[in-house]
Amino acid sequence: MRVLKAILYGYAGAAVAGVLAALAGTGFDLSYGAIVSSASLSGAAFGVVGFSLPWWQPLIAARSRSRPN
DSSP: HHHHHHHHHHHHHHHHHHHHHHHHHHHTTOOHHHHHHHHHHHHHHHHHHHHHHOOOOOOHHHHHHHOOO
């Protein structure tokens, strides 16, 4: 289940970041090449973040529970 969740988060992160970068590039009236390159780079970065999120969440939760106040 964790792998499926990671894949879904990765795709969702890549899609959302790509669309937002494309909308921002269109709003700033950038060239097609600049929009595609920025959307693909941000989509790849946020896809990796989304893919790694299901593995980091339990580790962060365990660490915060064991931390003394």
